[in-house]
Amino acid sequence: SQQGEEDPQALSIQEGENATMNCSYKTSINNLQWYRQNSGRGLVHLILIRSNEREKHSGRLRVTLDTSKKSSSLLITASRAADTASYFCATDLGTASKLTFGTGTRLQVTL
């Protein structure tokens, strides 16, 4: 069964605004990762957050993890047109080297 569900499915904002996307999962995890996929390209790793971490930053990215709610959020601040892409969360099940990807959020940043 699918582990991660992203919300919203699609998001359209203007350049300079912040974008927040959420990921919910069903079972306990050890780690959660976020990936970006530009149209027609492969996925690119953005950030990893461990289950004992609550927040992590990388440049304009801020990721939070709430294990009690089984959810994570990805915040992109001061968005740019180049941030237009699909964003996926990916979780591990802790027992095998397998990432289970969510359904993705399609972000459109307009000028």
Add this chain to the structure above:
Amino acid sequence: DTAVSQTPKYLVTQMGNDKSIKCEQNLGHDTMYWYKQDSKKFLKIMFSYNNKELIINETVPNRFSPKSPDKAHLNLHINSLELGDSAVYFCASSRTLAGGLETQYFGPGTRLLVL
């Protein structure tokens, strides 16, 4: 230099044909993967190999057969192609087999269309 490369980039073929997709990584990674991404962008793991050994084999029809001649290569052969096989197939690699701690590096994808 491309870290994870796949060939071909596009593949259009008739139902019933057999086709192969090749993947190579020059990152020195031990672990490689095949994913299938459907038209709704849902990405699902198919196989993973670690040092040429099959680790994960999800419930994939046995028409799909991966082969890893060495740890830098993981090829995917598909027999008797069906319409439902149309998708984008991604190869990926990671440094080690270490669960969700490892970053996965993805290839550009192979767009397969079965007519």
